[in-house]
Structures are given as structure tokens and as C-alpha cells.
Amino acid sequence: MGTTSSALLIINKKGVLERQFSYAEGLLNNNIRSIFIDHHQNLWLGLDDGISFIAFNSAIKHIYPDRNKQISSYASRIFDHKLYVGTSNGLFSAPVSLGQTDISNSKSKFAEVNNTKGQTWGLAEINKHLLLANEEGAFDIKGNNAKQLYDAIGTWLYRPLGDKVITGTYTGLQILDFKNDEFINNRNFLSLNEPLRFVAIDKKVNCIWAAHPYRGIFKMDLLQMVSRSLKQLCLQRKTAYH
Structure with a gap:
């Protein structure tokens, strides 16, 4: 239903309002002159000063936490x-x-x-x-x-x-303990002061893999966590950072 002040209203067959698209949701204005449904079941709205398109049949929705x-x-x-x-x-x-x-x-x-x-x-x-x-x-x-x-x-x-929980930080890896339904900061691995944005835990070989954008891949042996031993496996100074 296109209205002159409440924009587009979508109701079900029982007459219950399910959706409303208005200026707050991104339309150019709230005065709708005409509605067209294309063969993809999406909506085209003729307005006072232009045309608005609503990808109504799309699985992708736009959400604006802070418009x-x-x-x-x-x-x-x-x-x-x-x-x-x-x-x-x-x-x-x-x-x-x-x-x-x-x-x-x-x-x-x-x-x-x-x-x-x-x-x-x-x-x-x-x-x-x-x-x-x-x-x-x-x-x-x-x-x-x-x-x-x-x-x-x-x-x-x-x-x-x-x-425990391993966190990747701006200055290496950090350990959190989980006790009594609370997370408690344990310590960080002081032997590696590098930003580590990509971290994977490999339980098959008891190690932690961590990636650095320029210095390559690091491996930490879980059996040597107490000694905080980190081994650098490779150095790729031209590694792309994504």
C-alpha cells in the first residue's frame, strides 16, 4: 500500500502490518505515487521527486545501528x-x-x-x-x-x-582463564611483541599458529606454554595483509 504520508505499508492477508518503508528507512520521501513489482518480486516506488528501489526479495538486508x-x-x-x-x-x-x-x-x-x-x-x-x-x-x-x-x-x-582462551592482540598473544563462570586475565607471551590478527589452534600437533602481516607465520608449542617458547617458521616480508 502506497500512502501520502506514511510511505509504503506491507500487510498480510489478515490485515496485520508486517513492514513499513519510509524516509527513516531510506526512501527519498513519504509520498508514494505508484508501486511496481518486477519479475524478481522486488519493488519500485514512484515518488514526488524520483524513484526508489527496494530489494524486497533479497536475502540481504541493510541494518543501520546508528544512522x-x-x-x-x-x-x-x-x-x-x-x-x-x-x-x-x-x-x-x-x-x-x-x-x-x-x-x-x-x-x-x-x-x-x-x-x-x-x-x-x-x-x-x-x-x-x-x-x-x-x-x-x-x-x-x-x-x-x-x-x-x-x-x-x-x-x-x-x-x-x-x-583457557587465547586472544590475538596488538602486542602478541594473551591468555584468559575461565573460573567460576568468569574470565580472568592470566598473562601475555612476552617473547613475541607483535600484532597477531590471525590465530589458529592446531590440537593434532599441539601448537598455535599465528600470522603477522610482514614477518610471516609463527608456531607455538602448546607443551612449552609455561616457557612461552615461540618459534618463527618463515619470514615473508612481502606477505599481503588482509
């Missing part, structure tokens, strides 16, 4: 009935109804998670906790608040290892 700012999104995850989106300006959350077949039809407002300002690099669910990797460090997300696990070390990612 007032130019931000990029780097991670997203549904956790504890909320959709979390990690952006270049912090972490945002919105409640979702998991009973729907398509949660993109949910009407929710995003709220900024407290204490998460800054660049987000990743989100991970480990031991029923949501962990945030941020330029300011590591955080345990609880509802709309973030508990900082360690600071002054930008964190790229998390890799679970038994009752």
Missing part, C-alpha cells in the same frame, strides 16, 4: 535474544524476537552498549559468554554493559583452548 554517523560494521551475533552489531564506533544491541521466521521483520531500536566506544574487531560466544574484541582491549558483554578483562592491549580475536 546519524558514518560507521562501518565488522561483526554481528545474536546472543541472549539480542542482535549485537560491532562497528567502527562501538557495539550496539537491539532485542529480537526469535519466534519469527524472518527476524529482519522485527521492529527494534539499537542502543549503544556501555563502555564499548572505539573500533570493534570481533565478537565471540565462548562458555555462554559474549566476548568483544575492541581496540581498547577485551570485554565480557552482559546485557547492555561491558566488563573490561584487560586494558591497554587492542584485541583482534578469541580462540578457546580447554579452560
Whole structure:
């Protein structure tokens, strides 16, 4: 249904409103003169001052946690009935109804998670906790608040290892212990002070592989974790960084 002030309304056969597309969702204005459905089941809207296209039959949806700012999104995850989106300006959350077949039809407002300002690099669910990797460090997300696990070390990612978690940071690898349903900062590997954004745990050969954009691949023997021994396997100064 095209309207003169409420833009486009989509109702089901029972007359229940399911979706609304208006200026707030990206239309040029709210006065719709005509509607056309193409053979791909997408929508073309004739407006007062132009044409708007809605990829209605696409599996890809655009979500804007903060429409007032130019931000990029780097991670997203549904956790504890909320959709979390990690952006270049912090972490945002919105409640979702998991009973729907398509949660993109949910009407929710995003709220900024407290204490998460800054660049987000990743989100991970480990031991029923949501962990945030941020330029300011590591955080345990609880509802709309973030508990900082360690600071002054930008964190790229998390890799679970038994009752511990290995994190890749701006200054090497860090270890988190998991005790009494809480993550506790253990220590970092002081023998390697390099940014490690890509980390993989190889349990078959008991080692951790870590990649550096210019210095190549590093291998750490898990049997020698106490001695924090790191062995550099190769040096590729022209390795591309992705």
C-alpha cells in the first residue's frame, strides 16, 4: 500500500502490518505515487521527486545501528535474544524476537552498549559468554554493559583452548582463564611483541599458529606454554595483509 504520508505499508492477508518503508528507512520521501513489482518480486516506488528501489526479495538486508554517523560494521551475533552489531564506533544491541521466521521483520531500536566506544574487531560466544574484541582491549558483554578483562592491549580475536582462551592482540598473544563462570586475565607471551590478527589452534600437533602481516607465520608449542617458547617458521616480508 502506497500512502501520502506514511510511505509504503506491507500487510498480510489478515490485515496485520508486517513492514513499513519510509524516509527513516531510506526512501527519498513519504509520498508514494505508484508501486511496481518486477519479475524478481522486488519493488519500485514512484515518488514526488524520483524513484526508489527496494530489494524486497533479497536475502540481504541493510541494518543501520546508528544512522546519524558514518560507521562501518565488522561483526554481528545474536546472543541472549539480542542482535549485537560491532562497528567502527562501538557495539550496539537491539532485542529480537526469535519466534519469527524472518527476524529482519522485527521492529527494534539499537542502543549503544556501555563502555564499548572505539573500533570493534570481533565478537565471540565462548562458555555462554559474549566476548568483544575492541581496540581498547577485551570485554565480557552482559546485557547492555561491558566488563573490561584487560586494558591497554587492542584485541583482534578469541580462540578457546580447554579452560583457557587465547586472544590475538596488538602486542602478541594473551591468555584468559575461565573460573567460576568468569574470565580472568592470566598473562601475555612476552617473547613475541607483535600484532597477531590471525590465530589458529592446531590440537593434532599441539601448537598455535599465528600470522603477522610482514614477518610471516609463527608456531607455538602448546607443551612449552609455561616457557612461552615461540618459534618463527618463515619470514615473508612481502606477505599481503588482509
